[in-house]
Amino acid sequence: MPQEEMTNSEGRMTNSRTIDTRHLSIVNPEKTLFELSSPGRQAWSLPELDVPDLGHNPDSTAELGYVPRPDNGLPELSEIDVARHYTRLSIMNHHVDKGFYPLGSCTMKYNPKVNEAASRLPGFTGLHPLEPDTLTQGALRLMYELAQMLAQITGFDAVTLQPAAGAHGELTGIMMIRKYFEKRGEQRDVVLVPDSAHGTNPASVTLSGFKPVQIKSNSRGEIDPGELERACSTCVACLMVTNPNTLGIFEPEAKRICNIMHRQGSLVYLDGANLNSYMGVHRPADAGFDVMHINLHKTFSTPHGGGGPGSGPVAVTKALEPFLPRPIVTKGQRDREIEGQSGRTLDPFFHLDYDCPDSIGRVMGSCGQFAVLVRAYTYIHMLGAAGLRDAAENAVLNANYVRAGLEGVYDLPYKDRSLHEVVFSGSNLREYGIKTLDVAKRLLDYGMHAPTIYFPLIVPEALMIEPTETESRESLDGFINAMKQIADEARTNPEILRQAPVTTPVRRLDEARASRELDVCYK
Secondary structure (H helix, E strand, O other), X not given: OOEEEEEOOOOXXXXXXXXXXXXXOOOOOOOOHHHHOOOOOOOOOXXXXXXXXXXXXXXXXXXHOOOOOOOOOOOOOOHHHXXXXXXXXXXXXXXXXXXXXXXXXXXXXXXXXXXXHHHOOHHHHOOOOOOOHHHOHHHHHXXXXXXXXXXXXXXOOEEEOOOOOHHXXXXXXXXXXXXXXXXXXXXXXXXXXXXXXXXXXXXXXXXXXXXXXXXXXXXXXXXXXXXXXXXXXXXXXXXXXXXXXXXXXXXXXXXXXXXXXXXXXXXXXXXXOOHHHOOOOXXXXXHOOOEEEEOHXXXXXXXXXXXXXXXXXXXXXXXXXXXXXXXXXXXXXEEEEOOOOOOEEEEEXXXXXXXXXXXXXXXXXXXXXXXXXXXXXXXXXXXXXXXXXXHHHHHHHHXXXXXXXXXXXXXXXXXXXXXXXXXXXXXXXHHHOOOHHHHHHHHHHOOOOOOEEOOOOOOOOEEEEOOOOOOOHHHHHHHHHHHHHHHHHHHHOHHHHHHOOOOOOOOOEOHHHHOOOOOOOEO
């Protein structure tokens, strides 16, 4: 019978909870709506019609193309049945408002509720994308100012807010690079991708018509400038860099790497998914990067997970600015007469500029994920410059706190200090027949979501842990203690890990089948 121990910030045990895993099974599993259904039950009650009911006139309904279907096959439920069903499901689900979420590269940050309140203001939710500029000045101003703030944070000259997510931003950036070389009349067909980059990088390269070529990392998990010198030539369009990379390591030779590429006339693309670790501390454009995408749904704290919503603005230098997706939000002036006064005044006027002859065109309908833009705008304004830097520094501090707490318990393949995340390996548990997957499943029994596992691919049995800046020391201590307890269970009672999770509403899924069929079996 394992014990889950929780300690306070001084390391003293505050409570102890025993988890008896020997006889646990699914208790009171939630029924489906169809199983809860009862004939004749309904969630509404309306008065009798006081106008003719077309549904009772076959001739009238036939003209309208309406055929009554008394039995439509839908479940019949009362309002309280529906409310309780979805409430019970929401309690079963793990989410960032409920518990610790060290989900690696996805950066499940806590989302301040003020962001949600701002995004739900009627003036924003009531907008239609086809309304004229004169009726959408507030929204256009917000987008213009957000783009300006992102440019200031990253050091670039211009920003598009259109892309819907990070991978979409990658694709947009690479398409602009392709258009850049086409405009110059240069034939370049290769993009270099380090083995420590995000997995979407090669996909974006291929979709843009380039050929991805992998660059091996050195023994420290960094891009090897010597290897890059050998690989770079005039047929290379760009190098894609994730910095800090997926090992949580900041590339110390970033400026030298950019210089190597620029000497060959090539560009350097920065995957900005990990901007959370250095915003307000370092501006990537200052190191020589030419283009980057920014994950608003990670760095700037908007809801993320389950497929969206997301937003992946792309920032570029002056050389790439002509190729930004259109339309672009611009700021001008307009005359306004003041009632009761003589003369005119000049007011700022924001509008969508479609006159962009070298643009790669639209990459998304309207102007992007507007509600996400509102949340990010609110987040940046609430924190300010000092707050953004403080958030980045705390993210780095928290990751290294976890690193120090678990070093020696799990393998640590790369010894350099981490930034926002630390990558361990569960290889040392193989001798007990335990895999990283078992560790991740067992964490669910301790009320914590698992970190990213088996990524990056260059680390066997990888555990990528990213706690983010919003987690307290007590939360981190609880996670560290749980991970230590699981490592101890691997040695003393490995069968518990192989059966985990055992306290969740749904037990371990048949993952191979789940990836192919919607109807899955439980072990």
